Amino acid sequence: GRITDLETGVPLTGVMVIAQPKLAKDEKSSLLGRQGSRTTSGDDGTYRLGGLKPGTYDMTYAKDGYGAELRHGVEVKGTDELSGLDQPLSKGISFKVQVTNPSGAGVAGALVMVAQDGQPLGGIGGMTADDGTVSMKALKAGMYSFIAMTRDYAPGLSRDISVGGE
Numbered sequence: 001g002r003i004t005d006l007e008t009g010v011p012l013t014g015v016m017v018i019a020q021p022k023l024a025k026d027e028k029s030s031l032l033g034r035q036g037s038r039t040t041s042g043d044d045g046t047y048r049l050g051g052l053k054p055g056t057y058d059m060t061y062a063k064d065g066y067g068a069e070l071r072h073g074v075e076v077k078g079t080d081e082l083s084g085l086d087q088p089l090s091k092g093i094s095f096k097v098q099v100t101n102p103s104g105a106g107v108a109g110a111l112v113m114v115a116q117d118g119q120p121l122g123g124i125g126g127m128t129a130d131d132g133t134v135s136m137k138a139l140k141a142g143m144y145s146f147i148a149m150t151r152d153y154a155p156g157l158s159r160d161i162s163v164g165g166e
Contacts, residue, residue, distance in 0.1 A: 001085035002045045003061060011045025012089060015063040016123040019049050022056040022073065038122070052076045059085070062123035067092040067140025070119060092140055093164045098133045099148040099156065106132020110150040116142060139163050 003015045020036035036057065041047040059071040066089040074085065099110040110128040114121045114136065126134045128148075141164030148156040 001047055001087060003041045003047065003087050003089060004045055005066075006088040006090040011041075011043075012063060012066070013041060013043050013045065015041040015045075015047070015061055015066075015089065017041065017047045017049065018060040018062075018122040019052060019057040019074070019076075020060075020122070021053075022058050054078055058119060059087075060122045061087050061089060062121065062138045063089060064137040065092055066090065066138060068116075068121050068124055068138045069140075070116060070121065072119075090140060092138050094135060094137050095139050095163050096133050096135045097128075097146050097148075098131070099128050099150070100132055101153060106130070107148075107150055107153065108132060110134075110148045113147045113149075114139070115145040115147065118145075 003012045004010060005012055016038065017040065018036060018038045037049045037051050039047050039049055054076055057074045057076060059074050060068060062068040069087055069089060097112055099107045099112060101107050106128070108128055108130045110132070112128060112134050113125040124136060124138050128134045144161050144163055145157060145159045146161060
């Protein structure tokens with residue numbers, strides 16, 4: 001497949017592409033995700049995912065400065081490779097998250113992950129700085145959940161956070 005800038009059509013280099021097997025209806029999503037395949041797009045915006053078993057996959061496309069795209073229900077048939085699936089990306093919104101302890105102080109070194117529609121978005125999130133903040137530059141307007149984990153406190157979850165005015 002090929003990944004391009006939605007506005008200009010220019011190929012995008014370094015886009016993280018992740019394919020994860022689609023969850024069964026009664027299966028719960030894991031914070032650590034599901035086994036799949038990942039790669040990054042080359043200088044010409046193309047990518048190729050190998051090692052996939054036949055089945056249905058959820059695809060995540062993420063690059064700083066662009067809104068992450070989540071594509072559900074991508075079918076892989078009798079081959080172990082996914083190709084020919086093009087994806088345009090639009091400019092993203094910068095968003096800062098702060099993780100605090102019960103007294104309101106920032107928590108350094110917390111791992112922050114992002115989910116949308118109950119699906120973890122691979123490649124988005126990061127570790128908090130000394131003041132407990134982490135900046136994300138790969139979100140598009142929408143509703144998100146943020147999960148924070150650190151060894152010193154119980155995991156924290158903030159749901160239905162509006163990014164970009166929705």
